[in-house]
Amino acid sequence: MTPAFTVETVDYTAAHGALRQVREAVFVHEQGVPADLERDAADPLCDHVLARDAAGGPIGTGRLTPERRIGRMAVLPGWRGRGVGDAMLAALLDRARAHRWPSVALHAQASAIPFYVRNGFLPRGPVFEEAGIVHQAMHRSLDGPATVDRFDAARATMQALAFRAGRELAIQSRELDPGLLDEPAFIEAARDLLKRGGEVRVLLHDAYAPRQARAPLIGLSQRRPSGVLFRVIEEPVDLTYAGALAFNDRGDWFERPLGHRLEGEAALDDAPRMRQLRARFQETWERARPCSEFRAIGL
Template structure:
């Protein structure tokens, strides 16, 4: 990966552990030991020589980021020097590690994400598993991603994570097909904040629903948000019998991401962020129903 000048350019490659150990340690000791206070004796462990390692270097060859893939199929030791964060190095390291897992023909990989990095991994298709826990004095969340296949969604919290990943990776379009705005999911504060950021940044959110009365009666926060941002958020109501017979629900974006539930009143389903073929099918199906549906005048703010 490169840019206009050496100060912005970097490369990521798989490396031999023994040969690259000084560079790997230079980054990991800076980030984990000196910056985060992880004890040096546990940062370098017995698994290290058995792992696949990737290393990021700047334009003149200095080490700036690391990551590893253990024989237990777990990604770890993801570290980027502070001056290089927010510049795509972490994304490139993670992509390289997933490519290594793919080369091993592994179906899935897991990781322990530091709490402040959960959103980063959601953007790359990882979903949380179980409660948070403390590791080396830092709050972590176990996460997992199926490689080249859909991830199962089993409950409300995983559904929230799937939706946050979809919104975060959408470019300009996000489509939701829902029965009654999914109370307990689409009204979560984290998701409402993500919808607002998406809309304010120029995104278009279209929502099809079968029952406008229930969310209106419950004062669903998405209604109020749409009244503040009417050019970005639009509702239509499904009325045609052939459309109302559809029992499922789904969300789809314009970057190949989707979350599909065969039963719209439940959160169980599947999600994937890198499946453009399936996303195109869902977007086409949504557009057909959208054209037949009626405008949801019930949600318009007074005076509009």
């Protein structure tokens, strides 16, 4: 079957016409960015990717600057929501790895922040205005764990783990982390995982606090009892672990040394460390008791 679209790295001199065609359609005509701001002297120095439809027509662009920043991500309206942006971003990350860069950054338009969160980018600093559009600076580590030291970064990390999970999402939390595990985007990602036949397993130190707070994940477990499983840690050897952790079956993980705090480290596509966390989680899971406290709550 002929693919609906292709993505390739292109030479700017040879492909600048096609790149400009997409960028001007999206940024200048659709979003009202002045043409002299959309064009800059950095273009010839950047790595560029171009998405084309089956007939060879340009449908999407993106670039990687020498300053290790991804930008000019644009997809024509009729092709949005069909994986073009994800494929272009993956190609740009591959180029960054080929350069052996430890990390990349970008300025995400406010409407695109969820897209970049799902692809492992963490917010940094306050939102700001650029070319008349609200943006958020974002960052992704490429050669090791990323430091998570802000609430919005911790929230984005949990969303990414839930969204990227294939069949499994596992969480060890003291009391279901209010602000992280009750956030609507996380719950929606968990719900989508269950629809795909996946499973969410949660280890808790305290079942009382989330029950009193009527945590949304409990309500989801009542509607999908075979998909969301809770157990409560009671063994002294397991209660000595003061941290919190989460991982999925894609090799993504997030660990916080102190479970009552948000700070920690996270990584995507780090299967060796994920397997270590899974082994420890599984040992604790087998010793923990099934949680019966949530069965009769009317949410």
